[in-house]
Amino acid sequence: MTKKRKRQEDFQKVKLKVGKKKPKLENVTDTNFKTKAIQIPEQLKEDGMLPVQNRKLNIKDLLSQMHHYSAGVKQSALVGLKDLLSQYPFIIDAHLSNIISEVAAVFTDKDSGVRGAAVCLLQFLASKLRAEQIAPYFPLVSAHLSSAMTHISEGIQEDSLKVLDILLEEYPVLLTDRSSILLKNFVELISHQQLSKRLKNRQKISWMLSVNPNRRVTSQQWRLNVLVRLRKFLRALVDGVSELEDEEGLQEQKEGSLSLKNPVCTNWKEHASNQQPIQLYENGGSQPKINSSFRLRSLVSMTDRMEKGLSSAENVKGFIEIIIPLLIECWIEASPAQLGAPVLGNLLEPESQQLMQQVLNIIHLLWKLTKQHDEMHKMEVWLRVNYLVDFKQHFMRHFPYSFQETVKHKKKDSYKRYEQNVSNNIDHLLLNLILCDIMVSLSSASTLHMDSDWLDRIRNFVTDTLQDGSKLNSKQLNRLLGVTWRLMQIQRNKVAAETLIKAVFTLYQQKNLLFPVRTLLLKFFSRVYQKEELSPQGVRNRSKILSRWLAGLPLQLVLLGSKNPELSNQLIDTIHSAASHSKKELLQSLQAIVSRIYDPLDGTLVLLPAESQQRLVQLVYFLPCLPTSLLSSLSRCCIMGRMSSELAATLIGILHMRSSFAGWKCQVQEGSLNDIDYFSFFFSTLTGFSREELMSLQSIRGKPHISQTQLSPVRLYLTDLDQFLHHWSVTEVVCHSLSTIPSRSQCFDILQSGICKYLVGMAVIPDSTAGSILCAINKLLDQACILSENLHKFLASCCYSLLYFLLTLDKEDAEHIQKRDVLWGSCISMLALLPRVLRLMLQSLQVSRVCREELPVIAQLLRLLIQHGQLRSHMVTNELLVQQIIKDMMTLKTGEVQEQWLTDLHYCFNIYLASHPQGPGPMNTVY
């Protein structure tokens, strides 16, 4: 019983009733809280853990997934790899070798998606990696690439071209190192070997174009794709060997002749202490010659260049032998004559055009390659022998491939096609030009008579294109001029050359040409001109058009103004060289227009930058005659500050050489520079201001511009510091030139009469002019010279005005303070040189009530003059005058306090002058 009760206590039944709430249990979980997700986009980085991408896969996982059998996994691994690497670029460096080997391995993957992803990844990698970084892995990459190119499956072959594109874009140099394999691959892509019994007979292996019906694209399209890559590859090869710029037509040959080679710079000190290895190159050149048979191992490139490639003439020859028949086959299929054939009727017109263009481009590049190898003429002859007939037959048959012709064939096509052709029209020209280029390079002067038929056609085409060539762009023109140049070289015949030049000249004369076009034409002409200069035929064979061109240059220079300094520079170069070769036509036209070139206001000289200015100034030397007007504008140019003072000095030096006073070696043409003009040039340069300017200065009044004193009739106009310094440096050069003229006293007389005529009597004179005149007189004066009274007075008042100005100068006035030394020096030496000027100046110091405020200045001036060593003896002779002045001062000062300046003056006077009464005393009592 008890047991039962007990059990009941333990397990009491809870009675649940409808309508009542269920009591809460003791162990119930309280669930009325809310949750929110915490998102951690990025894990805390822990060392030891490799970074992962979105799918939490790290680099090792991804790389291992590349070996997965499923294409989808591989593709996603590649995409993931790209994500990872773009997030964490540092991984690239650490795992480069793995990444590259894995990526390269899937170039040949069966699945196109995987290959696409691999190409994407490669593109990404290529943008991040420098050529040096990838160089060690490049053999691997290129091995995979060539296995892809030679793969049996078409899809892989097609995608391999994309890989090639990327590599060509980013690492052309590395790729060209392995040219031998790649070139063979190219050939194999579009053709197959003809297997024949003859192969065993050691005959040449012949190749023929292959047609594969399984491809997704037409075989012509496919060929086009391959040829585009081949062209790019060859371009890289050509560029790599000679480092020519893109699409060089005209400049290319020029570069060789004009380029400045940098000589080897050897630092023996470093070599002596073994800090630097010595590199020796043959023939004392600065760079190792690539084509030499003895080659030092290249230190730059890691890969060994022992493989054949196209590095020797023989190999190029071999490759040409293989590829050109193929190209000709391509051409035949694409050429307009074949369009009627049913097989190719469905080809798109632009496509075949492009194909033709690629074919020609490739041939052109191959020609360039052959030219780079030595024994050039041998190669040329070889090419001519082998291919001229073929080329004539296929390429030249329909030669000017024109827009009209294609339209005629495609008339049935829709209007839309027609429009497309219009847009392609420009390519026709380029196509024709490349063809011309190729054909012309096959001919030479010795074979002219054999080739005259097709050369004439080319010539006519070139002439016609040039004559209506207003819409040529610079690239086309460049090629066109290249062809023209070559034609002119081939045909020594004067008449033919003249027609060509004339055609270019008509183009040149058109008005609204673009600057690059104009520059090209100019370059062409100057090159033709240089060649003519060098030719030994002499005067008889001068081209008339060329001399017309030459004579037009100065006018063109003037018209160009400051619009295009670069072009002007080129013009000046040509003019300069022609002038130095004393070409009559040019000199005449230059002489005619010279006043506009050297116009001080808007002439070419003042508009152009400094380097061109220098050339223009040097051109003055070559002018046949220097008329008065030219000299006056030159002098204005000198003093107006548009030229630097060094350049002005150069100009004065050149004029000095041209003058009859230089006596340098043998005389220049008599009478070309008039002596009178020469002197007036110097005088106006010395004055530094034109007469009109001086006149307008006379009316200026007032403190900031004018320094004025009561005791001198000359007021000074204060010039800007820049102008002053410029004027001063020019003055020094002028003074030197004047001082080298043999008859000093006559020269001085001329200067004196100039000063008396133009400057004496002016009320306002610029301070720089006054200083310059003092300086010039100091330089030129000697015993034989006699100064007129007028000049003495003028000089005395100038001196006083200048000295007064210098002594009243504010110490803070930074602008004028720099003038002090030069002006002070020239004043003092003037006074020392001409005692009479000193005397006149002292006499003019008649102190009166009017100038009471000037008294301290006068006193200071006197004190300084007395103290000055050079002047002391002269001051002693003028002692009475000085005494008088001091007395006058005392009388004016009576009744006021003795001031410091007066005591100083008294002291000096007593020390230096009063102690030796009368006459020049000995100098031993100076201190």
Added chain:
Amino acid sequence: KRGVVVSRSNGARGENGGAALRSGAGELEQCGVGTLSPPTMCDQLQQKIICPGLVSCLTASPNGLYILAGIAESIYLWEVSSGNLLAILNRHYQDLTCLCFTDDSSHFLSGAKDCLALVWNLYSVLQVESTQIPDPRHVWSRHTLPITDLCCGFGGPLARAATASLDQTVKLWEISSGELLLSVLFDVGITAVTLDPAEYHLFCGGMDGSVFQVELCAWPVQRDRNFQTERENGKTFKGHRNQVTCLSVSTDGSLLLSGSHDETVRLWEIQSKQCLRTVTHKGPVTNAFIVLAPANMLHPDSKPNVPLPKFSKHLHGTESSDAQGGEGVTLRLGLHQQGSGESYLERAERLYSQMCSTREKNLMGDQEQLKIQVTDLEEEVRTLRKINKNLFEFSARFLTKSAK
């Protein structure tokens, strides 16, 4: 007047100035207005040659075999032993200003007012056929104003040469490769230049009379240098008041001789840049240089042991020497063979053959030339025809139109 100036002797080393000195014999050559005349030591004229123009420069090869003169735009080359005028080179466009041989006489340099300096190989100049114009080995066209002076260092064809120009630069070149080694820009035009024997320094005389000393081994190496007088005041010789015309350094490299248009010649010590001696002249000094005294200079009565032949005025090989073969050396073995001259018959035959040869030359002289001329003319005819046809068509059209 001009005749006087070209040769002023300097007297500083007492000895010789003048335009050129022939080795061995010790004659001076003096050139005046259009004359080229080699006097002996005591100023007696040995020979006087009237030249076609003003002789602006003159030099003799160091081995004494050839003489070069610059007359107007051409260079004249004489052989000293025979007096033949071997070549006239016309490659300059304006008057010559200076000529200079390399020390082994294998090359010579010429500078002119057309801003060009040319390097010639003497032997290729001599070997070239008379119809062709010989080409210089290098053309240096980097100067922009006339070349005023040239100077060639030691080492034959491997030497370096300096050119001075009015464009205020001095340029140093390598003769073997023709490359520009150094260009120094000054404040004034440069009229004279010389190198010291060790080629440590370059001395450049300016138009304003100062002589600048440029260190060639200065550090750091610069291809384009700027020589500013203020900054490098220790490197200037000051004293001349007018343009310096000539400079010469003594063989031990311690003394510098300079002549100037201020009518003085000055001798400087290079180390201290002091003027040791000043010699005044009456007239501008145009040339002065230091030479080792020749052996017989101090004997006033000594005669040159090889008499100078008469220098010919016409180009050798064009006038009458066809029969002699033109090329090759004429050997004369002893005097006794001279007596047996050619007989009249032989002489007649020679004259005949000479006439024939010239006629043949005129007839079929140059087949190539003829061919070119023919094609030229044919081309011209063709163009004329075309023009004529155009003219005809045009006028026909015009006439018919007007008829309507």
